[in-house]
Amino acid sequence: MADINAGSESPNLLSTHWAELSIHKHWLVAEGQRLLEHYAKARVPLGFATLGNDGNMVDDTAKTIITARMVHCYALATLMGIPGSAALADHGLDALLDGPLRDHTYDGWFSDASSAHDHSSRKKAYVHAFIALAGASASIAGRPRGTELMQAAIAVIDQHFWLEDEDSMLPSFAADWSDPEDYRGANCNMHTTEACLALADATGEIRWLERALSLAKRFGHDIPATYHGRLPEHFDGQWNLLPDYNADMPFDDLRPWGLTPGHFIEWAGLLLKVESACQVRGRSAPDWLLSDAITLFDNAISRGWAADGKSGMVYTISWEDEISVPNRPYWVQAEMANTALMLARRTGQSRFEHYYRLAWDYIASVLIDREAGGWRHEVDADGHLSTVVYPTREDLYHDFQATITPLIPTAASLAGGLRTHVLNAQW
Template sequence: MKTPALPCDSWLVKPAHLAWLNAEGMRLLPFASTSGVAQGFAALDSQGRLPVGASAELIHTTRMTHCFALAHIQGVPGYAHLVDHGIATLQGALRDEQAGGWFADASRRGDKSAYLHAFVALAASSAQAAARPGAEALLGEAIGIIERHFWCEEEGALRESFSRDWSQEEAYRGANSNMHATEAFLALADVTGDALWLQRALRIVERLIHEHAASRGHVVVEHFDKHWQALPEYNAANPADPFRPYGSTPGHSFEWARLLLHLEAALQRAGLAAPGWLLEDARGLFASACRDAWHADGAPGLVYSLDWQARPVVRARLHWVQAEASAAAAALLRRTGEPVYEQWYRLFWEFTASHFIDLQRGSWHHELDADNRPAASIWPGKPDLYHAYQAVLLPRLPLAPSLATALAAM
C-alpha cells in the first residue's frame, strides 16, 4: 500500500497545526498527573482534583499508565514515575493474586471483564515500549490471561466476562470489548513481534464489522448473545449506559474506522495480505456516523447514541466521541488524501476547540448537553486522558506501527 501524498494545504502537514496538537497534549498531561492514589489512578473532578475518598479503578489505572508511557517515550520529563506507579499497582493492589487477572477497582470485588483486561494489555505494551522496569513481566501475565480465559479461537473473538474465579461466564458478547482488544492486539503485535496478534485482530474485525456492521449499512451492532445473535433491544431501559448503551453508538463507528486502517497498514507492514474491504468498511463506518450523528437533533455536534432508525436517543455530546471523530478523519485523510476527510477533520477540531477544550479549568469537558453546555449526566468530572491525548497524537503519526512503537521510533 502506498498512501498518497497529502496536499500542501492539509492541516496534517501544516507546522502550526502540528505544533498546536503538541501544545494541547502538553496541556492535557499535567491535569491528569494528579490522579494518582495509593492503589493506582482514580477519577478526577471537573477541577482536576481527587474527590474525597477517591479510589483506584482499573479503567483509569490502565489508561493513565498507557498515556504516561506515551509521554515518557516522547521524552517529556516527569512521567516515568507515574508509569512505574501504574505498573506497581497492576502487579499489586488491583491484581488478583489467587485466581489471576485484575479487579475492576480497589474494592477487589466483581467480575473480570474482557474490556478492562484489554486495557491492561495495552498499558503493559506501552510500558514495555517505554522500557520501564516490571513492564515485561506485566505484559507476559496480561497475554497469558487473555489467551487462557478471554480469547476464543473457535469464535475468533473475545468472551465478555467471568466471575472472579473464572467458573461462570456471562452469556453475552460485546463489540466494545472486542474493539479495544483490536487496539491492544495491534500494540501486542508490535512489542512482541508476533503477527499472530494481527491475525486475531483481523478475525475480530471480520466478524464485528465486515459481517455484522457492513450488512447493516455500516452501523455497528454493539450487543450479542453468546452465539453471536444480535440483541438490538439490549439496554433499551437504560439507554445512556456509559459502556453498553442501547442502539448504535456513532463514536464507536469512528473508532472502528480508524482501527481498520491501522490494521490494514500493520498487516502490510508485516508482509501479510490486507483485505481490500478494510478500507471500504472504514469509509462506510465513517460516512454513516457523520451522516447520522452530526447535527442529528438540529444542533451542532455528534450525539451519543441513535436508535435503529437513526433517530437520536441520548443527545448528549461526549468528548470521546468527538476525539475519535477527528482521529478517524485524520486516518482516512492520511490513507486516501481525499478532500472530504480534510473538511471533516477541520470541522471536528473547530468544534472541539469551541466547545470541549476547557482553557479555564483544564483538560476537556467530558460531556455537553443537547445545547452544547457542560453537563455531567453520564460522565461526571474529567477522569479520562486517553481519548483526548490519543486524538492529538494520532494525526502526527503514520497508520502503523501502533502509538507507543511509533513514538519510540521517532
C-alpha cells in the same frame, strides 16, 4: 456559541492538511502536555483515581481502568521525551502488578482497589484489554516492568477471555472465573483489537495481528454488511442480535441501547491501523479494510454529526436512525478527528480533512476546559456541561491520543509508531 458548521472552506485550503502545518503540530503538542500535567494529580498510592468536573479528585479509590490507561498514556509521553512521564507510568505499573487492583488469589484484575472483598465483582474483558495495552505500550517505551505486565495480561487473556473457536473475547466472569457471561459485544472487542495491534508491535508475534484481523473482519466487515453499513453492538452467546438490550439504560457508558456512531468511527480507524500493520509486515491487506472504513465513517457522519442541526457528534441513535441520546461525549469527537485524519492521508480526499477540522474546532470551542483543566467529558446539544453519561473526568486516554495521532504516520499502535518515529529521528 458560534456555529462551527457555518461557511465553507476553499478546496485549495483543504488540499493542505492541518497536520502538515508546524503551527498545528505545536498546538497539539502543547494541548497534550497540558493534559498530561492536569491528570498527574490523579495519582494516589494504589494507582490512579477519578477527577471531577471541577478538576479535583473525587476520592482516592484507585481504579483499574484509569490506572491502565494512565500507564499507556504516560508511556507514550515517555517515548515523546516528556520529562516526568516515566515515573508516572512506572507508578501505574507497580500498582497493577503488586497492589489490590490485581487478584493475587485467582489472577486477573478487579475493577478497583475495593473489589477484592466484593464477591459480586466481575472480571471484565474490557478492563483486561486496557491492561494488555498498558503493558505493551510500557514495554515498547522500555519501562522496567512493562514486559512483566504485558506477559501477565497475555496469560490471563489467553487462559480465560479469548475464545479460539469464535475469534473474540468472552466479556466477563465472576471473580473466581466461574459464571461466564452469556453475551457477546463490540465494545470490549474493539479495545481488544487495539490491544492486539499494540501486542503485535511489542512482541513481534504474528498471532496478535491475526487476532486483530479476525476481530476487524467480524465487527468492521461482516456485521456492518448485514446491517446496512451500521454496527450493532449487543448479541447473545450464539451471536444472535439483541435489539432491546439495555433499552431501559440508554445512558449506559459502555453498553447503551441502540447504535453508537462514535464506535462506527472508532472501528473505522482500527481497520486503517490493521491495514497499516499488514503492510508493514509485508502481507496482503484485504481491500475491504479501506472500503469498510470509509463506509463506517460516512454512516457515522450522516447519522450522528449535527443530527439535530447543532454541532457535534451525538452519543447514540435508534434502529430507525433517530437520535436516542443527543449529548456529545468527548471521546466521540476525538475519535472523529483521529479517523478523519487517517482517511484524509490514506485517500487524499479533501472531505476527510474537512471533518478533521470540524472535529478539532468543536473540541477547541466546546470541550477544552481552560479553567478546570482537561476536557469536558460530556456536553448537551447546546454545548453546556452535562453529566448524564459521564459524571466525572476519568482520564486522558482519548484526548491525549487525539493530540498524538496527527504527529506521526498511521501505524498499528501509537507506541509502535512513536518508537519508529523516534528511532528514525523524525521529531
